[in-house]
Amino acid sequence: MITWDNFYLFAIVAVALWILGAGFALFSNVKSRMAVILSVLGTITLGVFIAGFWISLQRPPLRTMGETRLWYSFFMGVSGLLTYLRWKYRWILAFSTIVGTVFVLLNILKPEIHDQSLMPALQSFWFVPHVTVYMFSYSVLGCAFILSCMGLYRHRENYLEAADNLVYTGVAFLTIGMLTGAIWAKAAWGHYWSWDPKETWAAFTWTGYLLYIHLRLFRRSSPRTLYWVLIVSFLSLQMCWYGVNYLPSAQQSIHLYNRS
Known part of the structure; x- marks a missing residue:
């Protein structure tokens, strides 16, 4: 075993x-x-x-x-x-x-x-797809983060094309994760969204990547700025994933499932 x-x-x-x-x-x-x-x-x-x-x-x-x-x-x-x-x-x-x-x-x-x-809240059909979709999106956006760091280090613009595709894919899965989470929350707690600390950081992270997509589509920023947007967005993602657990305001969060 x-x-x-x-x-x-x-x-x-x-x-x-x-x-x-x-x-x-x-x-x-x-x-x-x-x-x-x-x-x-x-x-x-x-x-x-x-x-x-x-x-x-x-x-x-x-x-x-x-x-x-x-x-x-x-x-x-x-x-x-x-x-x-x-x-x-x-x-x-x-x-x-x-x-x-x-x-x-x-x-x-x-x-x-x-x-x-x-716990009862985790005994839901939405538990597995919600978390696994999020983890996959985090990994894809992690690759975009690596590309953005290399782009800044090497002062190259050509990494943006690959970053675009990774961000589009990552944000698509991130959005699916948020939607399945909202459906799950409605079934478990009676509301789709409560601005819980983790949910607030999730919204901030999602907005950061949407900002990158907007700036990229409308060609309104330099490559350096775009790389920094990706870096800040990924750091926000890390805060959403595990950093928020160390905030005093998150100790009563409905998203803390690791209590014995």
Whole structure:
């Protein structure tokens, strides 16, 4: 049976495969077949753990911060690989590997895994699609963040085309996540939106990415400004995901599900 005690074994294999894949990508002048194969195998390894852990827990592993970090690491592998396949940036797999590895290490050092039970609000059809769609959008927008940092560092405009596609995809899934969350909230608490601290930061994050899309479509800002909008929006996303949990005002939030 796959339990949290086995996680480090899967983590070591997944990260090792990601690192090897990133290495093949960095040192190849064209798209590397080995980079793709190794990256896929690394992501599959983490996916196998998530599936087995789901069976072991007898519930979706989506309740705690540690469990959502599992999904983010998995989707970061997916998003980094898709970005590499589409735009062939040799360095993107290295960065997605670093991000995925950081979250894997956080889970080893601070797993935040609780018991098998789910509170009544989480025993909903909308629980799994809401959280997984959000995690995927976070990973896609994470790749856009990496591109924006590289664009600023290298003073290049050509990363904006790739960033556009990533932002459009990420915002689409982010919007679906917000809509499914609103439907879920209506069923669980009787209202679609309550301006809870987490919801407020979600709205702020969504607005930031919409601002980028607006500025990009109407060509009203310089590439440098656009890159900064993406960076600030992604930092807001991090605040929405886990930073808000440390705010005093959020201690009574309906979105804190990780209490034992």
